[in-house]
Amino acid sequence: MKVLILAGGSGTRLWPASREAYPKQFLKLGGKKSLLQQTLERLLNIASPKDILLLTNEKYKSHALSEVNEISKELADNILLEPARRNTAPAIALGMKYCLERLRISPEEVLFVCPSDHIIKPVEKFVKYVKLAENAARQGYIVTFGIKPLYPETGYGYIKITGEDLGGYYLVERFTEKPDLETAKRFLSEGNYFWNSGMFVFTIETMIEELRLCAPEIYQLFNQPLDDMIANFSKMPDISIDYAVMEKSKKVVAIPMDIYWSDIGSWDSLYNALDKDEKANVILGDVLAKDTESCLVIENKRLIATIDLKDLIIVETDDAILIVKRGSAQKVKHVLEELKAKSRVEAIEHRTVYCPWGECTILEERPGYKIKRIVVKPGASIDLQIHHNQNKHWIVVKGTAKVTIEDKVMYVHENESVCVPKSTPHRLENPGEIPLEIIEVQNSE
Known part of the structure; x- marks a missing residue:
């Protein structure tokens, strides 16, 4: 079985902690590890690192690499980037195409698709449910997981199942997306409705056939070679897998799970x-x-x-x-x-911005000057740049900086500083083995 983790979402309902430039899957909410790292550790009980594929986008690539490397270096080899955001149905299609063409796996292989930002416990019971779903998928079903609702939540989708037990899983009669409060209360009272967990298990060949029947626009692009599919990815419809396939397919079954689950979709759900x-x-x-x-x-x-x-x-x-x-x-x-x-920057990014080379935090900003804290990873560098209306003063707080100003190269150590005049090409590098930390004071006109 292969695992496809969807990690390209923006998680905006957890603002101001989660923002478009740094979404909730990378946040450490009440623990020492991020939601993505917790997801990876959970899934390593199901599949080996080489069988786990992480799908994100270019904006989050450096975040994902940093998170993944702390769990397993092997996982870093299987990060796939979406060319554009087109919701979960195109994302899953891209993941399947990558598995077939680049990883050379069989269309009969089972694929487990899950989000990167959920809390699930205990892990041991979760693994058993996934194994059951794998067996059902090999019989030609598309399997989803239902969570028994604890209260009338209006922020979740719901699954209605039929009464026939097919061996721990049930045919799905209907999907309902985020009902109003009265409808959610009715679902709870009827008893055969479950929260939609957003996790799916199927064989690749089964999903390909359902895309052909239910989502021909996606299927048409899926049939192209991978490079062509990537080049034309922006032409994909912006649609979830629930709307594209699950609500239309006759092969969908659900496994009710008696475990704790939360998608941390709001501050209320985090509190719970x-x-x-x-x-x-x-x-x-x-x-x-x-x-x-x-x-x-x-x-x-x-x-x-x-x-x-x-x-x-x-x-x-x-x-x-x-x-x-x-x-x-x-x-x-x-x-x-x-x-x-209102084009407020607070909607998009934090004062700390994370980059492939490290991070930068705005400490103070007033007309005429700006103060930043810059951290450069070991062996990393900031590209050669030039500013025509800005003088910089770098003070090394920790580590050693290799500074290039025009054709002059110098090493600046802790408690030392250097000035970069405006209109001067310059570069900052970290030649050491520990993070380089500097304070940058900018003066501009």
Whole structure:
């Protein structure tokens, strides 16, 4: 069995922690490892590193490489980049084509498709469900996993199953995408509706046939050679696998899973997923909570003190603070839409920007000057550049910098500094074995 991890989403419902330039799969939410790293570790109980394919896009490539290398160097060999964002159906088609053409696997091979940003436990039970799904897929079914709903959630899709037990899995009668509250309540009372987990298991040949029948636009491009499919990927319809195939196919079955699952699709779901203290609070970071109950408080950079609060979500980042009533976290998307309409940078990226060579954090910015903290990875360098209206002053805090200014090369050590005049070609490199950390002061007109 091969595993395809979908890691190209933007996770905007967890703003301000998750943003388009650094989405939720790379966040460490209540743990030492990111959601993507937790997903990788979970899936290594199912498949070997060489059988796991990670699908993301160029914008997230350096993030993905960094995350993957901390888990297994072998995983870094199987990162596939989407040429454009076209939702899950085209992404899965691209993953299948890559498996067939580049990895040379058989069309009869089973493929397990899953998101990169879910919490699932216990892992042992999850593995057993996947093995059951693999057996069902070999019989020609497309298998999805249903989660017994704990409450009437309007942010999830729902699966309705029939009563006939086919061996631990059931025929799917209907998919319903994000119902209103009254409908979700009815689904709970009827008992044969489950949350749609967004995970699927099938043989490649089965999915190819269903694409032919249900999604001819995708099937037509899928039949091209891989390089041509990549070149024409932007012509793919922007459609999810649920709408493209699952809602139309007659071969879909569901396995009800009796485990803990959350897609961490909102701050409400994160609160539900994490351990609570004696006052039902989830406190992450430097927080002083006085007479505070049933709150989620996440600190990033400064002390947060709360007094006489109940049922609130408070999330602090370098440049934004979110305060929302628990139960209303789905409305964060409306805030984000307004920020984007106003072209606010807070909608897209953090003050810390991650690059292939390292990271850069804006510490202070005022008219005429900007102060940054720059970290360059061992052996990495920032490309040769020139600024015509900007002087730079570099102060080395940690490590050794190799600095090129025009045709002069020098080494700058800790507690030393160097000036880069405007209109001068320059380059910054880290020749050492530890991260290079510098403070950059820019003066501009």
